[in-house]
Amino acid sequence: MDQIAKAKRHRASAGTPGERARTRILDTAEALFANEGPAAVTLRSIAAAADVNVAAVNYYFGSKDKLFEEMFVRRIVPLNEERLARLAACVDVADGAPTLVDIVTAYVIPALQLTDVANDSARAIVVQYSLGRVLATPEVNQMLARYYARVREAFVAALQRAVPHLAPHEVVWRYYWMGGSVMVALAVPPGMIEAPDLAAAVVEPTPRGTMPANLIAFLVQGIRAASSVGTDLPDSAATTARPGGQGRGVGIAHVDFARGGDVGL
Amino acid sequence: MDQIAKAKRHRASAGTPGERARTRILDTAEALFANEGPAAVTLRSIAAAADVNVAAVNYYFGSKDKLFEEMFVRRIVPLNEERLARLAACVDVADGAPTLVDIVTAYVIPALQLTDVANDSARAIVVQYSLGRVLATPEVNQMLARYYARVREAFVAALQRAVPHLAPHEVVWRYYWMGGSVMVALAVPPGMIEAPDLAAAVVEPTPRGTMPANLIAFLVQGIRAASSVGTDLPDSAATTARPGGQGRGVGIAHVDFARGGDVGL
DNA sequence: CCGGAAGTCAAGCGAGTGTTTTAATCAAGC
DNA sequence: GCTTGATTAAAACACTCGCTTGACTTCCGG
Numbered sequence: 001m002d003q004i005a006k007a008k009r010h011r012a013s014a015g016t017p018g019e020r021a022r023t024r025i026l027d028t029a030e031a032l033f034a035n036e037g038p039a040a041v042t043l044r045s046i047a048a049a050a051d052v053n054v055a056a057v058n059y060y061f062g063s064k065d066k067l068f069e070e071m072f073v074r075r076i077v078p079l080n081e082e083r084l085a086r087l088a089a090c091v092d093v094a095d096g097a098p099t100l101v102d103i104v105t106a107y108v109i110p111a112l113q114l115t116d117v118a119n120d121s122a123r124a125i126v127v128q129y130s131l132g133r134v135l136a137t138p139e140v141n142q143m144l145a146r147y148y149a150r151v152r153e154a155f156v157a158a159l160q161r162a163v164p165h166l167a168p169h170e171v172v173w174r175y176y177w178m179g180g181s182v183m184v185a186l187a188v189p190p191g192m193i194e195a196p197d198l199a200a201a202v203v204e205p206t207p208r209g210t211m212p213a214n215l216i217a218f219l220v221q222g223i224r225a226a227s228s229v230g231t232d233l234p235d236s237a238a239t240t241a242r243p244g245g246q247g248r249g250v251g252i253a254h255v256d257f258a259r260g261g262d263v264g265l
Numbered sequence: 266m267d268q269i270a271k272a273k274r275h276r277a278s279a280g281t282p283g284e285r286a287r288t289r290i291l292d293t294a295e296a297l298f299a300n301e302g303p304a305a306v307t308l309r310s311i312a313a314a315a316d317v318n319v320a321a322v323n324y325y326f327g328s329k330d331k332l333f334e335e336m337f338v339r340r341i342v343p344l345n346e347e348r349l350a351r352l353a354a355c356v357d358v359a360d361g362a363p364t365l366v367d368i369v370t371a372y373v374i375p376a377l378q379l380t381d382v383a384n385d386s387a388r389a390i391v392v393q394y395s396l397g398r399v400l401a402t403p404e405v406n407q408m409l410a411r412y413y414a415r416v417r418e419a420f421v422a423a424l425q426r427a428v429p430h431l432a433p434h435e436v437v438w439r440y441y442w443m444g445g446s447v448m449v450a451l452a453v454p455p456g457m458i459e460a461p462d463l464a465a466a467v468v469e470p471t472p473r474g475t476m477p478a479n480l481i482a483f484l485v486q487g488i489r490a491a492s493s494v495g496t497d498l499p500d501s502a503a504t505t506a507r508p509g510g511q512g513r514g515v516g517i518a519h520v521d522f523a524r525g526g527d528v529g530l
Numbered sequence: 531c532c533g534g535a536a537g538t539c540a541a542g543c544g545a546g547t548g549t550t551t552t553a554a555t556c557a558a559g560c
Numbered sequence: 561g562c563t564t565g566a567t568t569a570a571a572a573c574a575c576t577c578g579c580t581t582g583a584c585t586t587c588c589g590g
Contacts, residue, residue: 053567054569056567058550063549170479173480173483178446182445184448220490221489222483222487222488223483225482227478286537308577318539320540320579329579535588538584538586539585540583541580541583543580544577546577549574551573552569552571553568553569557567559563
């Protein structure tokens with residue numbers, strides 16, 4: 001209460017002592033969360049790192065859960081707002097029907113901006129919470145769903161116009177798969193591609209800045225793929241991997257796959 | 266020690282009392298893990314649900330971490346073994362060079378078999394641990410990396426032969442993105458597509474058994490997509506957005522991307 | 531029957547957790 | 561200076577956690 005006094009203090013020092021302690025707690029908790037993982041973020045570790053008393057966290061945030069939610073909201077809301085803004089901009093410019101490239105770009109780029117080293121804490125927060133959505137408690141899961149619902153609805157609607165040859169439920173699946181790919185792209189820490197355990201597979205590191213375009217190409221072609229493989233895939237398979245024009249690439253997998261949904265995979 | 270006595274007991278009752286308690290603990294812990302999440306799996310909750318004493322868990326598994334590892338290994342090792350076996354089968358049948366469809370199918374199908382309701386606990390274990398890899402402690406992460414290393418090496422090598430137009434580092438990225446998509450497909454619980462919060466976007470549920478084929482189509486087309494030539498992604502997309510007079514979204518997408526790498530994406 | 535291993539059990543330890551309480555400190559307003 | 565409200569600090573509270581101990585029961589080979 002007493003908004004006036006609070007405002008006065010705020011105006012006085014561009015952040016009252018309380019305000020500064022609050023953001024210091026938030027920043028410290030985020031850094032701990034990003035570097036050590038959620039389990040390592042205890043009130044006492046926060047207090048020690050932020051140089052405040054343990055009671056301060058409950059004083060400013062009410063509870064540890066509230067602190068965690070605020071920590072997440074601070075990062076995920078701007079991300080999703082930018083996604084929606086970019087999508088809306090595409091709609092305006094393109095006169096109502098953004099292309100698939102536009103849509104995918106609007107979804108991917110805001111996320112991949114977090115791969116900048118300057119945003120590493122934010123990246124970790126987004127990754128851990130968004131991936132953690134799958135393994136979180138129902139309450140946390142519902143909270144996360146709230147923050148993602150608008151984005152999902154907007155992008156699924158746009159995608160359904162961009163790829164009308166797909167059934168609506170197929171579009172929803174591909175939206176989720178896009179999210180999975182983006183999350184993995186976001187989760188791989190900078191430099192992991194050149195990590196020792198990958199040395200056998202990679203001879204040269206990924207050139208800086210080329211990954212986003214590659215991811216967009218991957219997603220665009222994947223999303224627009226026909227749902228029935230019978231039309232597109234034999235062609236693509238032949239053009240890519242059959243230099244000798246040998247017999248068709250029939251394996252166990254291909255046989256299973258050719259029978260489609262009948263086998264109940 | 267005393268393998269003889271152990272074997273005798275084992276032979277006697279098709280599982281000694283200890284053996285049966287052991288597997289009961291394992292099954293119970295897995296069910297708790299799948300239904301309530303990792304945080305809810307305490308020694309006391311396991312003991313209560315499995316109708317054993319808390320000391321029994323440490324008696325049989327040595328520690329909680331060992332129990333968790335065994336729980337994970339029991340599910341992930343057969344999964345990855347089947348992936349490798351399917352990949353090897355493709356190589357044999359196709360005489361050295363499996364197609365991209367073969368490779369993707371060999372990777373995807375074993376995982377999606379876990380979406381059967383009968384495998385729901387196994388599905389949850391695989392999802393939670395494999396997604397949790399990103400947010401786990403370094404020790405757990407190293408354990409998980411051990412179990413995935415062979416699969417990754419084999420599939421990346423196969424993919425590099427199947428899509429030789431991509432640079433090795435690009436193939437590695439696409440392998441990871443494939444893993445992200447599969448994990449999301451695996452993480453969505455049965456029936457979630459028709460969940461209330463998705464009702465606005467989906468008018469009809471996904472027909473049973475059609476999802477794997479769709480996912481494979483998505484991945485095959487995505488993986489074989491040409492890499493971009495430049496890194497200036499948003500503008501080229503916007504400028505190529507309107508092919509005059511076409512009017513159909515599918516046409517837009519098709520026109521833009523039928524030319525492969527030429528358009529820059 | 532008996533010795534001893536295998537298995538079970540209640541009780542408790544020590545460390546850690548989030549949270550609350552109580553009192554002290556600080557900075558302005560009258 | 562005194563009052564008042566906003567902070568901060570120290571201590572304790574009320575748990576839960578993984579794990580251990582030591583006694584107890586079961587069961588089988590000899």
